[in-house]
Amino acid sequence: MHIVVPIKQVPETNAVKMDEKTGTMIREGVEAIVNPLDLYAIETAVRLREQYEGDVVAISMGPPKAEAALREAVAMGCDSAVLLSDKAFAGSDTWATSYVLAAAIRKLNNYDLVICGERATDGDTGQVGPGIASSLDLPVATYVGKIEKFSNGYCRVHRLIEQGHEILDVKLPAVLTVVKEIANPRLPTLRGKQKARKIDIPVWGVDSLKVETGRLGLNGSPTRVVKIFRPKLARQCQKHVADDDQAVVQAVDKLVAFLQQKQLI
């Protein structure tokens, strides 16, 4: 089984601090990590390789330092990695990102599955997986929580939707996006880390890919960010302090009256 896993390097959003005045992110000191939801994609791919043999290639489009994310993927068990990095890719929206990733996967040529994370925690769109599938003209199953079996060129998956799990037979090659339920990501092993340190990670730019330059980066992106601002919160809260038994009873009485007046009880 030949598998490609597109992964993204993202800022550690739990630690994100905002500049209150400008509404921009303070990037200094914010660690760059592998998109946490992509760890599930890596784990899924590595398990399939362990079961069915073949190989797993991790790819990432990003600045040169995204190489660190790829090394982590190798440490977790991916066999090789390719970095897609070029100034021409900067400022890509999900359309242009899908386009470049698809071109790279096409160049890798030999693949049965492309496994993406559900979404990236920074952009948070979940659009790139289906976008890659569309660009490559492949079927896509999103929100996959379980891969049941492979037979006759099909892969049977459980797809998590609002009302339950759909069971689907998906013809290979295909793109899957996976959710947390699918597997628990492993920690890198010592051997994995050693391999990751040594492995040569090729960098592909515009010249290595069959792409139209007009479709890349900011120029190739249909969408534009025109404004960034801080969310405003506004409600008039009537606050009651309940710091002793009597105050508790009073506050609760007021709350019950409030709920009655709003016809909520």
Added chain:
Amino acid sequence: MDYKGVWILAEQSRGRVQRISHELLTRARQLAHNRGTDVAAMIFGHNIRQSDLQELIDRGADRVVAVEAPQLEKFLPEPYAACMLKIIADYKPEIIIAGATSTGRTLMPYVAVRANAGLTADCTVLDIEQETGNLLQTRPAIGGNILATIKTPSHRPQMATVRPRSTKPAAKQHGRTGEIVRLKAPAHCLESRIKHVGFIPNESEHSLQESDIVVSAGRGIGKAENLPLVQRLADELRAALGASRDVVDRGWLSYPHQVGLSGKTVSPKLYFACGISGAIQHLAGMQTSETIVAVNTDADAQIFSVADFGIVGDIFEILPVLCERLKQAGSRQ
């Protein structure tokens, strides 16, 4: 560019139009008003009820195009995308909005790539820029820490998804008229490399998003063993039980209970937050609730900035007294 009209992707299940469609009509009507244009709905399925299609008109669509075939009964990305691309080719919509549902979130990016269109996910505010007529799409980014307004200056259609339950369904207006077109899907639109082979429904029917009242537990409950305290309040109020991500990450409640940016968006009549600090990512999933009540020991907790009624106090002292009082109030009725 001769693209015009605001279109929604209406969704059906077993031939019945789903609520998200009516929510999208609320957005679409406002946009069409600001743009001086009409609203249309596209829907893909099989044997969709005529009265449900008429209801889309009653709730604000001027035109409904239903594309039908047995193969379209359930969502499949390839045939649905082929149908949507056909609508784009035939009708040239200026704007298409869909729900950020498992269907919308899969179909829209698949189509946007083919149609060479811009797509913005999970918009909270949609508006029209008066000077240009462009769609302004506002969405949370970077873990909800900021809002970004995005537009698609030179590609059409402009596509966006919005979260379910982030608006009320459009009201029915009697006597509204419109055109209903039923089309048989052409055979070349029905090819699919994916087959449905089964379905496992969710165990509990009880849905967080459909409840009028949601009572949510935060890390303030201290440990899983204290959940019954909050559950009891939920029972007294006949409410669904929600949770912050902290509670879910600790395994005190399962993921379907999670409210927020990476969980569910709820918009109930009453949202009752117990021991929740009100991180921006949590607020993203509940701040459109009609009434918000919060109990928190920290007087400066951010949850109070979105609450209508707050008690600065300990849930272990407040909730038992409150449950007692609700019980009395209930038995008096």
